[in-house]
Amino acid sequence: MSDTNVIAQIEQQIAQLQNKAVKKNTGTIRAVADGVATIDGLSDVMYNEMVRFPGGAIGIALNLGETEVGTIVLGDISQLKEGDEVQTTGRLLSVPVGKALLGRVVDALGNPVDGKGPLDARETYPVERIAPGIIARKSVSQALFTGIMAIDSMIPIGRGQRELIIGDRGTGKTAIAIDTIINQAKINKIGLASGDPKFRPVYSIYVAVGQKNSNIVRTISTLEAAGALEYTIIVAAPAADNPANQYIAPYAGAAMGEWFMENDMDALIVYDDLSKHAVAYRQICLILKRPSGREAYPGDVFYLHSRLLERAARLAGKGSLTALPIVETQAGDVSAYIPTNIISITDGQIFLETDLFNQGTRPAVSVGLSVSRVGSAAQIKATKQVGGKLKGELAQFRELAAFAQFGSDLDARTKAQLDRGSRIVELFKQPAAAPIPIEQQVVTLWAMQKGYYDDLELKAVAPAAASLRQFFTARQTALLEEIRIQAKLDDAIEAKLKTATDEWKATQPKAGKPAAAPAA
The missing domain is CATH 3.40.50.300 (P-loop containing nucleotide triphosphate hydrolases)
Structure with missing residues (x-):
């Protein structure tokens, strides 16, 4: 390196030198316990301001008292002790x-x-x-x-x-x-x-x-x-x-x-x-x-x-x-x-x-x-179309089930409501970490709305719904895609849904009409 370059670098360093006093706001730790440090002498600290402890630990000023500041310490507190010096940073935690x-x-x-x-x-x-x-x-x-x-x-x-x-x-x-x-x-x-x-x-x-x-x-x-x-x-x-x-x-x-x-x-x-x-x-x-x-x-x-x-x-x-x-x-x-x-x-x-x-x-x-x-x-509109009445039906079911458990004779309409409510409860059972795409939810609920699970035993409802979703995933991907994109059910889609669900139903084992569902 030439002498000229060395002299230029020295001149640049001298020009950057600051020889005036720098103001620092410092205090000392008075007490440390359970992630909280009490500090004396921090006169100009702001609420929620970051303060710096020895060893690089960060604190946040939460209590601004007349004579002391209460701070929470983020990170390892084990190295801090009474008498350590603390500095303000003028910045909020980011x-x-x-x-x-x-x-x-x-x-x-x-x-x-x-x-x-x-x-x-x-x-x-x-x-x-x-x-x-x-x-x-x-x-x-x-x-x-x-x-x-x-x-x-x-x-x-x-x-x-x-x-x-x-x-x-x-x-x-x-x-x-x-x-x-x-x-x-x-x-x-x-x-x-x-x-x-x-x-x-x-x-x-x-x-x-x-x-x-x-x-x-x-x-x-x-x-x-x-x-x-x-x-x-x-x-x-x-x-x-x-x-x-x-x-x-x-x-x-x-x-x-x-x-x-x-x-x-x-x-x-x-x-x-x-x-x-x-x-x-x-x-x-x-x-x-x-x-x-x-x-x-x-x-x-x-x-x-x-x-x-x-x-x-x-x-x-x-x-x-x-x-x-x-x-x-x-x-x-x-x-x-x-x-x-x-x-x-x-x-x-x-x-x-x-x-x-x-x-x-x-x-x-x-x-x-x-x-x-x-x-x-x-x-989406498709979910409203197939699930709009579900919440009311389930609420009615819970109310009726509470009365039915007393063992009184029930009329046919009440038995039908209990039967439907039990099926909806079974339909909504779902294992963890297995979310169902919205288009498959629409298909499952549409089949419930149209009574495709009504002739099944209660315990067979959830497996049947899973089987229906599997059938649509394997054979009706285009229809599922159409439901996902359009987000509503028009007459044409409903007709396709009926055809496909009828095809699925034909593959299922025949079951006789079950007895009325248990009350509870």
Whole structure:
């Protein structure tokens, strides 16, 4: 290298030298416990600002007192001790966003934890953002298919909706959410392969809060086996993590989903579950010595979830973010504090009943307590045509079954209603991780509507419906495609459906008319 080049480089370095004093806002740790650090001397810190601890750990300022600042610590807290120096950063906490996160498992800060190397994310979004206003939103009118027949036909979910999944422990809440994610992946593969320019794929974010690591691994394995992981981001804040990570994880997931929404794409986010999220927040607030209210939850626990769920929307001229929060009840009590809070924030709920689950009805959706406040606006016309009366018929069946179990004599009409209701219940039984495409759901329900299962034994209804779907998949792919594209049943399609279903019926073993179904 010539002397001229060396001199030029030295001059450049001298020109960049800053010899003036740099102002830094620093403080010292006074106490550390359970993911919370109390700091003295941070005079100019902002609410929700990031602060930097020794060793690179990050904290967020939550309590701004006169003499001290209460912060939550994200990451490893074991290295921190009293007297350590803390610095403000002047920035809000942000997480990486974009398609680079698809197929990856990340922690609450967006750091990869799956051993697949670093993320190639080019953008970051702040974890806490103000939800879109009324003017920016568009009404929910596009269906988001779960692949679960009982939900798609009676409690439809639309893109941009917030639908709560609620029920006791072990009733299949997570299974419904995972089925929905798997169904989006199946639809994505078909739609992207078709080359249709109007097709809009749905990308999924699954936020696991306070779960055992073994359960999270099982969920990841299920998604991978179904080929859905490549369209999914997993945000993991397991039970082993400190409460601060569990508190921040849903907001980090929402930020990742907002990137898709604001870049004219559709996303689905599952919060599993918000009961544990509220418990983690309660734990933080008790250590921060915030005043506690009902059940020792802090007074802003409603705002904790409302500011999270309001971020789900369908935006005019952009994409959508659909939220499926999960809440665990104790002994079916939907009137408890956290469940009622979240019911009031969301656009409906899918209630899973322990009794139905124990009777073998899977998914154990309670038709009476479940509701979608978007209603049939989020359904395709074909589903409305074949499933419009189902919810009423099932509700009548439950009511009649309650009376019939007293053993009184029943008239023919009541027996017929009980018989039909029993068949609908059987028809809606569906194994986990096996979502049914919407066109096959339409075929199955059309056959029910036209009485093709009426002469079968009760136990034979579900196998017969599966056989019908298999028959259509093998021999009537063109008709299924026509139903999927047109999304409604006209006279021509109904005629083809009748011909094909008659052909299937001829292949089935003959059965005599069964006796009236049992009451319960």
